[in-house]
Amino acid sequence: MAEETLLADDFLRQLINVGEVDILVGLPTHNNAKTIEPVIRAIQTGILKCFPRERAVIINADGGSQDRTPELVVGASIGDVWSASKVYALRTMHSISTRYARSPDPGTALRTILAAADLLRAKACVVVSPDSTTIEPDWIQRLVLPVYNDNFDLVSPIYRRQKFEGALMRNLLYPMTRAIYGYRVREPYASEFGISGRLATDFLTKETWNDERSRIGAEICLTITAITGKYRVCQSFLGPKAQPDRSASDLVAAMRQTVGALFSSLDSSFPLWSTIAGSQPVPTLGAPSEVMLEPVRVNRKRLREMFATGVAQLEPVFRSILSASTLFELQRIATLDVSEFNYPADLWAKTVFEFAASYHKSVISRDHIVQALVPLYRGRTLTLLLESRDGSEEDIEKSLESLCGEFERLKPYLLEVWADRK
């Protein structure tokens, strides 16, 4: 069994002491001391408020924190929760921590958490991001209850976001996953989610863990596994999601984790997705959260420059990835200034599909393919900003639907380039 070598002896001993549980909350961390305490407090309060009778454990999989994050997790006292929230614990609630590596590896962190869930026979497993400072105790209920009471296997979150946040999700991951796999899961790569014990157990057996590209994007692979494995998937409205500060280099890493894993998943699941047309909604629970319309300062000029520079500098790379017509169009757009800039949805969908096909065929290094998509993504993001600058919530939703519609409409084009690149 994979988990036999994955879990350290000391961690295993802690798991033996915890024993079988109903709910397991996983917390992958790396140097999160600044934000971890309110997150832990919300988790504990959420469990005590909504699941006072259930056997619960908080498991911290740490990637070598130097700031005492694990100590803060383990040391968080239930007594403080009791005094602050007046919720009473019937049971012992364990908080345990394991250092799975000296450096962070989100895939291994998730695998450690799932292996613990499997060993402890957790009925429901929730993963929470350690930098979700907007987390409320209710999140736990919203992620656990659909699994616990309604037999869903994957509960994917829907956040209340600022209208320019989550651009990668809106521009690429959601429309593409939806078009490919036929399910409208808004956050296919989520930092918070709930899963059933049986999905956790099944996912542990997948090849995902043996492929580095998939492993680093294990969360999106989990969503795909749930969809392709015919597990019961739903979405749950959580609330506002704070966006951690990210540098430009983070985007490349994020693209690798998400887009790379998504592209990679297409290889093995081709027989399945190639027969799917259109998409279907998934059950969505809770009160919908509207988009936050507060203005946000974005440097549009810089985005345009990064796009134009990328198109110029990466032209040789693009020649091996993109069709001539697509590249021509991109080069044309790169000459436009901000006021006229427009990277249309159909062209974006074609671009992404051509990248996916090239990734499949490994026309160049797969990593380079994903990296090459970054400047183009910035161009598409600029268009999104321009389109939704003064848009209402309805306008933004309409624009997203239109983009998704393009991805679905052009899916035959993906099949075409997949089989025989143009």
Add this chain to the structure above:
Amino acid sequence: MPLKRDAGWAKEAIIYQVHVRAFFDSNGDGIGDFQGLAQRLDYVQEIGVNAIWLMPFFPSPLRDDGYDISDYKSVHPIYGTLDDFKTFLSGAHDRGIRVLIEMVANHTSDQHPWFVESRASQNNPKRDWYVWSDTDTRYRGTRIIFLDTEMSNWAWDPISKSYYWHRFFSHQPDLNYDEPAVRDEMWNVMKFWLELGVDGFRLDAVPYLIEREGTSCENLPETHDVIRELRKKVDDQFPGAILLAEANQWPADLRPYFGNGDEFHMAFHFPLMPRMFMGLRLEDRKPITEILQQTPEIPASCQWCLFLRNHDELTLEMVTDIERDYMYDIYASDKTMRLNLGIRRRLAPLLDNDRRRIELMNGMLMSLPGTPIIYYGDEIGMGDNIYLGDRNGVRTPMQWSGSWNGGFSTADPERLYSPPILNPVYGYQAVNVLSQRRTEHSLFSWMKHIIRIRRSSPVFGAGSIEFLYPENHRVLAYIRQLGKETVLVVNNLSSAAQAVELDLGRYKGNILIEMFGRNVFPRIGDLPYLLTMGPYQFYWFRLRRI
């Protein structure tokens, strides 16, 4: 051999709680009696207990199973005569068994001559023996205990045209302990029984003796004055006799009832009992360790009384709302099982007749600090009848054999004071003393064994306790220590096998001797001591340095 006149006996006691009416009928009238009880003293001795606590046997209209007394200095004719009582008492003492009786001090029956006089007119000399009022609005801050039956703590008396105070049923008027004559008379009652030779009293409903406006009318300082006065008289005139408090309160509120060793000798630890049941079903030691952590130290001469079940409902007054809901859902899913704020069930049905759980609970009862009380019939795993009213379902006839009326009485079954348990699982044909005596591995045989072991060491009755907190929360482990004797107790609250590592570093070099089988376990070394335990298993180890 005469019994020692030293109240220290209470710490070494194991008490058997008996209702005369339910134990054995000697004259075939369908009701248990003192002659019957005397005839069965050999059985009580065989169990291994060394004290009996008798439920009320005084003349009474029996509207509350004898807790509504109409004459404190006599025996209800249905149970026999005062001479029968004396014969029983002497027989018990001959066997080294002490006898505690009830002192229902808070209230009388409304049929008691004192109340009959008191209500006769507002000028009657005994008028102030009870608490009267022209309105029913006094003492508004006082809770109602019997929520299922009583709307108010005041009842209208049409004879004297005023209200009288009652904390329990309206036919049980509260005595007025502000009246010196009442205090004198109640001492006379106690003296009467002590002179006959009883070894102590369980004082019923003690927190409610005194009322004061603007208070909850519970646990008042004046109540403690009353108790101290009684205790002094007992100590001065009847050394060795003990007072046991029935005060269903939180530990911190109970602590004052021990005073400085000058009030009660013993008090029931009410909040612990439901938490033992809770811990078992949660498979988590937390409720038990938590309540014992909250339990204050008591004077060295004092002692807690522990019990699993008794004649009342399994009271859930001393738990939080969330705990109460849990207990109801787990142990009383059928609402018929619920009464007031509690569950009217016996031990075996509460534990689904699971022998391992019954043994574990008794194991904890016998090893946690305090004097254990065994409710009659629980030693053989008797069942209950939740369809009998009030708490009568746990007060059915003792099941002696599989014969006529379970060997309880030769009367026609229809004449019995209560129908015996008849169902195929718990009925007397399945569960009875005779059949269990014949089997080495019966619950009865096991109970005798554990009682013998408990009594083999004073550490259980008088030793200190120190909890170990192994990381496995399903395991409740503690060290009992008295002088040079050290006992390690380890309980697996889980329905599954468990591994547990105990930090016994302080006892390095000792070997463990398992007290039931006297087997030697490995010596304690530098590493945490690893034990593997079967479902609901428990160990008692004597630590020895050899």
